[in-house]
Amino acid sequence: MSEVSPDPATVVDRAAAERPIPKPGILDIHAYVPGKAKVEGVAEPVKLSANENPLGSSPKAREAYAEAARQLHVYPDPRANIVRAAIAERFRLEPERLVFGCGSDEVFQLLNQVFLEPGDNMVQGEFGFAAFGIGAKAAGGEVKLAKEPGYRIDVDELLATVDERTRLVFLANPGNPTGTWIPFSEVRRLHEALPASVVLVLDGAYGEFALDPQFSDGLELARTSSNIVVTHTFSKLHGLAGLRVGWGYAPVEIAAAVERIRLPFNVSVPAQVAAVAALGDEDFQRASIALVEQWRPWLTQQLGGAGLEVVGPSATNFLLVGFPTRPGKTAAEAEAFLASRGLLVRGVGLYGLPNHLRVTIGLEAHNRALAEALVDFMRAP
Ligand SMILES: Cc1ncc(COP(=O)(O)O)c(C=O)c1O
Secondary structure: OOOOOOOHHHOOOOOOOOOOOOOOOHHHOOOOOOOOOOOOOOOOOEEOOOOOOOOOOOHHHHHHHHHHHHHOOOOOOOOOHHHHHHHHHHHOOOHHHEEEEOOHHHHHHHHHHHHOOOOOEEEEEOOOOHHHHHHHHHOOOEEEEEOOHHHOOOHHHHHHHOOOOEEEEEEEOOOOOOOOOOOHHHHHHHHHHOOOOOEEEEEOOOHHHOOOOOOOOOHHHHHOOOOEEEEEEOOOOOOOOOOOOEEEEOOHHHHHHHHHHOOOOOOOHHHHHHHHHHHHOHHHHHHHHHHHHHHHHHHHHHHHHOOOEEEOOOOOOEEEEEOOOOOOOOHHHHHHHHHHOOEEOEEEHHHOEEEEEEEEOOOHHHHHHHHHHHHHHHHOO
8 A cells, every 4th residue: 555654854843833834745736737838038929838729719609709708707607507518519528527617627626635645646657747736635635656767658657557546547648748649449458448437538638639430538438437537629630728727537426526626617708619619610710720730740750751750650649759858959948939939839748748849730831840940959969
């Protein structure tokens, strides 16, 4: 059994302290580091650091958002019923099994809060998305990392990491920052081998960009399961990252538990109406997927041709790119070089990947500028 014993050096008599002291573990959490949005000396940099949608968002969503300006004085519907109904209809899901959050990040946070108490743990891949772990630690839980050989989730490694205090397994499929994915047969094998008391969270934030027929976001499996939660976001495909809307499809008991602790008005009025409009704009969704489909292989090939290691194949709207470790060609130097050309990408050292950068697939001009810059960077003496 894994016991969480506090480091004696950090044990503080909180009652006797002369100032408020956060509860144990809080100050050990590394705050989430967002993708860079600015660089000195460049008025309008190209932001390829946060996997946002380079097409912007659906015109219909923007219209709905603008219209919502007339309703800013009213609280939003706490149950987000218009979004609930739209998602239930689109994916043929039971409305009462849906939960909504200020981004899917909040859904992860709520699940961690519902299931973890000190001494419990959650399991994720070693390169798993940072927001999973922040919420787990904030809830007093431990984060256990399973090896990802070849930058890919390995079901046997996940299962070997699970112990009797594991309450949740988080699996982003496809993963961020790796961009890799595992087929549905592997997800099913993981689910079958997990104890029924462990919640399997399948984060499909990038699922819409995974086009291989062997991929599934797991909604079908979740329908008949008592321990799977599938999450999705409006931030990527729909280009509504700035509005913060995410959702989860959970067994009814889990949805009801989340409802008890969720802040009542967590999805704002403009976010709700824009999300509904975005969901209805299939042209925009198709265009977003087509853009990634067109440029993902091109960028992969160009960067590979420049002598870089592209992790993959990527099933997302970004690539994870490996750099040499020799001075002059490192990931950190490449990041600075790209920034000097106004191209902002994501360093992923905090994910234990100091020799990699994550680059969002952009518009044609962005992709060409990125490829050209990296060819120049690698060619320079
Ligand atoms: C794997 C993964 N899951 C979830 C999210 C969070 O999305 P949201 O904007 O809905 O909080 C992201 C955002 O980058 C992500 O990379």
